[in-house]
Amino acid sequence: MSTRATRERLVVIGNGMAPGRMLEHLMERAPARYEVTIFNAEPRVNYDRIMLSPVLSGEKDFQEIVIHGDGWYIKHGITLYKGHKVVAIDRAARTVTSEHGETVPYDRLVIATGSVPFIIPVPGADLPGVLTYRDLDDVNAMLLAAQGREKAVVIGGGLLGLEAAAGLNARGMDVTIIHLMPSLMERQLDPAAGYLLQKAIEARGIKVFTQANTTAIRGGRKVEGVELADGRVLPATLVVMAIGIRPNAALAREAGLDVNRGIVVDAGMRTSDPGIFAVGECAEVGGQVYGLVAPLYEMARVAAARLCDDHSAAFVHADTPTKLKVTGIDLYSLGDFADGDDREEIVLRDATAGIYKRLVLKDNRIIGTVLFGETSDGAWFNDLKKRDVDITEMRETLIFGQAYQGGAALDPMAAVAALPDDAAICDCNGVCKGQITAAIGSQNLTDLDGVRAHTKASASCGSCTSLVEKLLVLSLGDAYRPAAVQPICGCTDLGHEEVRRLIIVKRLKSIPAVMQELAWKTSGGCAKCRPALNYYLVCDWPGEYVDDSRSRFVNERVHANIQKDGTYSVVPRMWGGVTSPKELRAIADVAEKFAIPTVKVTGGQRIDLLGVRKQDLPAVWADLNKAGMVSGHAYAKGVRTVKTCVGTEWCRFGTQDSTGLGVKIEKAMWGAWTPAKVKMGVSGCPRNCAEATCKDFGVVCIDSGYELHFAGAAGMDVKQTEVLCRVATEEEAIEHGLALVQLYREQGRYLERIYKWARRVGVDTVRAQVVEDHERRRALAERFRHAQSFAQVDPWAERVRGVDAHEFRPLADLTMMEAAE
Amino acid sequence: MTVTAVTPIEVEWVDIGSVGDILPQSARVVRTPQGDVAVFRTAADTYYAIDNRCPHRGGPLSEGIVHGDAVTCPLHNWVISLATGRSLGADNACVATVPIKAEAGRLFLAHRPLAAEAA
Numbered sequence: 001m002s003t004r005a006t007r008e009r010l011v012v013i014g015n016g017m018a019p020g021r022m023l024e025h026l027m028e029r030a031p032a033r034y035e036v037t038i039f040n041a042e043p044r045v046n047y048d049r050i051m052l053s054p055v056l057s058g059e060k061d062f063q064e065i066v067i068h069g070d071g072w073y074i075k076h077g078i079t080l081y082k083g084h085k086v087v088a089i090d091r092a093a094r095t096v097t098s099e100h101g102e103t104v105p106y107d108r109l110v111i112a113t114g115s116v117p118f119i120i121p122v123p124g125a126d127l128p129g130v131l132t133y134r135d136l137d138d139v140n141a142m143l144l145a146a147q148g149r150e151k152a153v154v155i156g157g158g159l160l161g162l163e164a165a166a167g168l169n170a171r172g173m174d175v176t177i178i179h180l181m182p183s184l185m186e187r188q189l190d191p192a193a194g195y196l197l198q199k200a201i202e203a204r205g206i207k208v209f210t211q212a213n214t215t216a217i218r219g220g221r222k223v224e225g226v227e228l229a230d231g232r233v234l235p236a237t238l239v240v241m242a243i244g245i246r247p248n249a250a251l252a253r254e255a256g257l258d259v260n261r262g263i264v265v266d267a268g269m270r271t272s273d274p275g276i277f278a279v280g281e282c283a284e285v286g287g288q289v290y291g292l293v294a295p296l297y298e299m300a301r302v303a304a305a306r307l308c309d310d311h312s313a314a315f316v317h318a319d320t321p322t323k324l325k326v327t328g329i330d331l332y333s334l335g336d337f338a339d340g341d342d343r344e345e346i347v348l349r350d351a352t353a354g355i356y357k358r359l360v361l362k363d364n365r366i367i368g369t370v371l372f373g374e375t376s377d378g379a380w381f382n383d384l385k386k387r388d389v390d391i392t393e394m395r396e397t398l399i400f401g402q403a404y405q406g407g408a409a410l411d412p413m414a415a416v417a418a419l420p421d422d423a424a425i426c427d428c429n430g431v432c433k434g435q436i437t438a439a440i441g442s443q444n445l446t447d448l449d450g451v452r453a454h455t456k457a458s459a460s461c462g463s464c465t466s467l468v469e470k471l472l473v474l475s476l477g478d479a480y481r482p483a484a485v486q487p488i489c490g491c492t493d494l495g496h497e498e499v500r501r502l503i504i505v506k507r508l509k510s511i512p513a514v515m516q517e518l519a520w521k522t523s524g525g526c527a528k529c530r531p532a533l534n535y536y537l538v539c540d541w542p543g544e545y546v547d548d549s550r551s552r553f554v555n556e557r558v559h560a561n562i563q564k565d566g567t568y569s570v571v572p573r574m575w576g577g578v579t580s581p582k583e584l585r586a587i588a589d590v591a592e593k594f595a596i597p598t599v600k601v602t603g604g605q606r607i608d609l610l611g612v613r614k615q616d617l618p619a620v621w622a623d624l625n626k627a628g629m630v631s632g633h634a635y636a637k638g639v640r641t642v643k644t645c646v647g648t649e650w651c652r653f654g655t656q657d658s659t660g661l662g663v664k665i666e667k668a669m670w671g672a673w674t675p676a677k678v679k680m681g682v683s684g685c686p687r688n689c690a691e692a693t694c695k696d697f698g699v700v701c702i703d704s705g706y707e708l709h710f711a712g713a714a715g716m717d718v719k720q721t722e723v724l725c726r727v728a729t730e731e732e733a734i735e736h737g738l739a740l741v742q743l744y745r746e747q748g749r750y751l752e753r754i755y756k757w758a759r760r761v762g763v764d765t766v767r768a769q770v771v772e773d774h775e776r777r778r779a780l781a782e783r784f785r786h787a788q789s790f791a792q793v794d795p796w797a798e799r800v801r802g803v804d805a806h807e808f809r810p811l812a813d814l815t816m817m818e819a820a821e
Numbered sequence: 822m823t824v825t826a827v828t829p830i831e832v833e834w835v836d837i838g839s840v841g842d843i844l845p846q847s848a849r850v851v852r853t854p855q856g857d858v859a860v861f862r863t864a865a866d867t868y869y870a871i872d873n874r875c876p877h878r879g880g881p882l883s884e885g886i887v888h889g890d891a892v893t894c895p896l897h898n899w900v901i902s903l904a905t906g907r908s909l910g911a912d913n914a915c916v917a918t919v920p921i922k923a924e925a926g927r928l929f930l931a932h933r934p935l936a937a938e939a940a
Contacts, residue, residue, distance in 0.1 A: 527900070551846075
């Protein structure tokens with residue numbers, strides 16, 4: 001192992017996807033060879049830029065698209081300067097200097113400065129409210145503008161412009177696209193597909209003006225509208241310019257490197273200075289510059305190999321398919337599809353189904369593909385093109401896709417099974433079928449995340465996810481259970497996460513709205529989906545959503561636990577398990593007055609009154625209320641109890657006031673609805689008499705403060721908790737607890753306990769969000785408190801006052817009728 | 822609103838309340854000498870009446886979640902057809918239905934002096 005002083009110094013300018021991938025390869029091949037320093041002009045870690053559109057539309061949040069978290073840089077000993085833009089390269093001295101004056105020497109340098117968006121040079125282009133669509137800052141600025149739900153104009157009807165328009169539309173803005181050319185995405189689509197795309201875009205309520213030339217941006221202190229060449233003025237409070245990008249080669253040019261359209265590199269990604277490489281959108285290789293991720297990752301692979309002195313690695317051009325990431329619009333385009341005398345075409349149109357497929361052939365071989373509305377054969381056509389297959393034999397049926405070849409129709413699974421091992425599955429990362437099936441076998445992979453981690457397949461834009469899942473099924477058979485696609489119930493094909501995401505994106509605020517907008521297959525749902533939807537709406541729209549009691553299980557509707565004989569049990573809250581003579585006397589009186597047959601101490605340190613008749617419930621509650629007692633929510637998918645020991649107040653071993661902290665936690669959390677029940681505990685010392693280490697959230701007091709635990713279980717499964725972190729004060733313990741429960745409220749599937757949720761999303765992910773990300777923790781805790789301001793109402797007292805009185809009375813009593821007759 | 826069960830001849834109809842006394846997708850109980858009857862109103866404003874005892878373990882069907890023309894028993898999630906009284910799962914069990922009709926904003930239940938009406 002070389003020491004720090006003797007290692008070569010590698011400096012990387014830029015921290016986008018290409019250099020990120022290059023460093024991954026480098027860390028695999030030669031982790032100790034270089035001392036690596038990265039300068040990132042953006043103040044953040046490396047993230048998946050392709051997925052900014054789902055962030056804009058609300059389908060993902062930023063955390064989900066981070067590729068390398070801070071931990072990755074630390075683990076690999078890489079120095080990352082966030083928010084440091086490099087302003088100069090001194091090739092003679094072999095140093096780079098950042099705008100903050102930081103100068104770092106290099107032995108090898110990689111320039112990955114990416115691209116800059118085009119700004120149309122019209123008057124008003126610099127007004128506040130005119131944005132580009134390039135990085136997270138742009139997305140955040142658009143989201144801020146979208147809050148006003150006013151008018152947005154997107155200039156540019158290409159891939160980026162359409163994704164920006166769809167995202168702003170999903171956020172509730174009135175969006176107009178203006179496009180200079182006669183049809184949308186004219187570089188990737190022929191006019192017929194462009195027309196279908198325009199229809200699909202307009203069907204979402206987005207207006208499209210083609211052949212529209214922008215002449216000025218109007219506005220005084222901020223943008224007010226867009227003026228077109230024909231004199232029309234479109235009002236707008238937000239203008240997004242998404243016309244295109246150009247390589248950002250300014251720094252390289254100033255350093256005297258050869259620059260054409262981009263920084264000129266050879267097939268080994270080396271610039272005109274042999275010590276300097278360039279990768280990504282800023283590089284020009286073989287006379288071409290690239291903007292799609294697959295060739296950029298290829299550059300990364302080559303550069304990493306060359307940095308390891310593997311001189312055989314060389315960049316080879318390959319056509320990359322284009323896919324539009326707008327939910328609900330399926331579009332695939334590949335290769336060359338211009339008309340020509342030496343070319344033939346095969347076209348399939350199905351107007352009612354909105355399907356258009358076109359194959360462009362030359363010498364009986366596919367050279368171009370455009371698919372709209374139904375794109376599942378894209379990979380197969382791509383494979384035929386790549387392998388240069390003579391299609392004469394299957395010419396008649398080629399356009400119908402792989403399923404129709406060789407006589408009988410194949411099912412989609414068989415189609416994937418029939419793909420050769422070198423067929424490309426993930427175009428972004430250049431992963432073929434054989435690599436995936438080999439990884440599944442050799443690494444014992446059982447799920448999508450495993451395949452993503454080991455092969456990168458489906459880890460970038462995600463559009464090949466269903467292909468990868470089919471490969472998992474083919475490799476594992478019944479052993480593969482795709483957790484992500486499990487529908488909530490038979491009423492829908494959507495899973496819990498998709499429904500939760502769409503509730504927020506589409507701002508759905510009632511159960512009928514969810515069922516209508518998400519195309520529920522039944523008219524009124526079922527006993528499985530309705531309680532889930534009710535919970536999601538309660539959680540996501542605090543203070544706005546009106547709880548639907550008829551979608552709640554009986555226990556939560558009548559605020560008591562139904563027993564096998566149709567009677568109920570009543571459990572008043574005892575804060576932290578502490579009671580008093582007055583409360584005990586009231587409980588005793590109630591038990592006698594209503595002839596309650598069983599009085600029992602529960603496992604959660606309180607008292608259960610069993611066998612109460614339904615019609616007696618309001619009167620029982622009234623008496624308990626009078627003694628100051630409220631509902632213990634022992635019936636709820638919600639916060640239940642905080643079990644405590646006596647702590648420093650009495651115990652000779654106690655290190656902190658565990659009882660007091662338990663009471664504080666329960667006072668902060670009572671009344672909250674959660675995906676499944678939440679049981680907590682606070683132990684005053686590591687002897688752990690309150691059994692906090694098998695709770696959903698537990699605290700073990702220690703001399704120096706509090707050890708926080710989560711994700712325990714002591715039911716059908718028994719599981720010890722995971723340690724969340726240690727904190728010094730009660731306030732911190734409470735804030736971490738609130739944030740944890742809120743994260744679970746926002747991410748948990750209905751009826752999924754905390755330990756199962758944590759297992760699904762990853763214990764480290766939970767820690768990262770609740771412990772390491774201080775801002776996120778504060779925001780989560782604040783959202784929890786906001787929701788509590790609506791939730792902390794004693795449901796018993798409400799019903800004593802007469803709410804839902806019909807629940808507790810029969811509609812009619814005919815038992816006396818015969819006697820009366 | 823529709824009449825939902827075949828009306829036997831010579832049936833005696835008893836006024837049990839107003840149509841508005843039951844919220845859509847819910848149920849109320851009518852006490853009768855033969856035991857409790859659960860009266861349901863669906864989302865489509867159809868009214869049904871069936872014995873308030875699940876054929877499985879006697880759970881109070883009136884407390885279940887109402888979806889479509891069915892109710893899910895609160896005790897063990899058996900799903901019972903409100904129109905036929907039959908369980909919709911693998912178990913072929915049945916609960917008695919009672920004729921009910923809505924007229925002029927009032928609900929009338931068939932009085933059952935002797936035997937329950939099985940559909």
